[in-house]
Each structure stands twice: as C-alpha cells, then as structure tokens.
Amino acid sequence: MSPLHERLNAIREQVARACRRAGREPGSVRLIAVSKRKPASDIRAAYALGLRDFGENYVQELLSKQRELADLEDLRWHLIGHLQTNKARLIAPCVHAVHTIDDERLARELDRRLGHPDRKIEVFLQVNLAREAQKAGCDPEAVPALVEAITRLERLSLVGLMTIPPADAEPERTRAYFAELRELGLRQTPCLSRTSMGMSSDLELAVEEGATDVRVGSALFGERS
C-alpha cells in the first residue's frame, strides 16, 4: 500500500471513529482533499484512490491544476482560500464550490460570472467567529442579513457556513467554535445544515460537532514545504 493510501485509510478511520462517538453516519462527512502547494500528480494519485473533492487556496494554482487534470471529468474543485472580487470571473466557471464567501458584493459578482445560464455552484458563508483582525470571514452578527442576500441570488446555492478557528486555541475552545458554527447555521432562515470545518489537526473534534465538509491537507498529502 502506498503512503498516500495508508494516510487516507487513517483519515477515514478517524472520521469513522468520530462518527461513532457522535452517533453519525460516516457517509454524512465529505472529505475535501486540500492539495495546495502539492503537484497535480498527487491529486491524480488521490483520485485513483476514489477521492473526488479537492480544495485549493489560490485561484491561479487551482486553474493551472485544473488544466493539467482536465481528463478527470468528475473531479470537483473547491476554492477554500480568500477570493478577491476581481478574481470571481476567473473562478466562477470552473469550481463546484466556494467556501469563502464573506460579503454581498463578492457573492453578486460570483453569481453574475457563472457563465452558462443553467450553471449553479455551492457556496459556504465564511464566519470569523473569534473576530481575528487578520482573518477573512464575516462577523457572526452579519450572518442573517448575508444569508438573506445570498439566498436571493438564483445561481448560488448557499449550503452552509464555514469557519477556521484560531490556530492557537485549546482543543476544548476549538470544539466550542465548531458547535457555535453549527448552531448559528441551524438558526438561519433557510436553515443551513452543512458546515465546512475541521482540518488535519482538529478533524475529529469537527466531526463530533457535526462537520459535514472537512478540509484535510497535510494529514493526507504530507507536510507542505
């Protein structure tokens, strides 16, 4: 078995364990393989092991890997890094989902740039729960108005909330942020039942707190140089 295959099995086992503890079905968790700064050949190898969802942080890097891997037609690209409004037109025609919507202007621009009239994409609203000055994401109080505004856009399908807790938080504090994000989503109209949360270091906590979309990079592909 390749090291990649072993790491994937270990992650699947972690997800399954966390699901058992939380009384959830492992099939309710979508694993998004975060391939930033890793070569397209790593993505191809992960695809061969059955993964279909891949996350990238930078627009240019996503587009160039997409060109290289154009033969993998059912591969789904997720933009998980901050998106500048002026790059929405580049990314809109190419991705399955954007996890980092945090203002109305960006959402409108993405909607407008989707290309084919029947095309829809999934979006997550990114929330900066800890109000970290350097971090993207909207304030928690801004969520209801943004949900309402994004829901009015016909071609964006708002599916859930996303967050990245402070990197230095204690595990129990991290768990509390995950629980808060889930509750915040469930309180919205329409109710947002999906949550994009959990990375290599806090994957199990996130799944225990209801994560439906986990974004895992280094635990799968190895440390980034």
Ligand SMILES: *Cc1c(COP(=O)(O)O)cnc(C)c1O
């Ligand atoms: C890099 C990144 C990840 C993956 O991080 P790992 O710690 O390598 O699992 C997940 N989400 C976002 C937003 C990232 O930028």
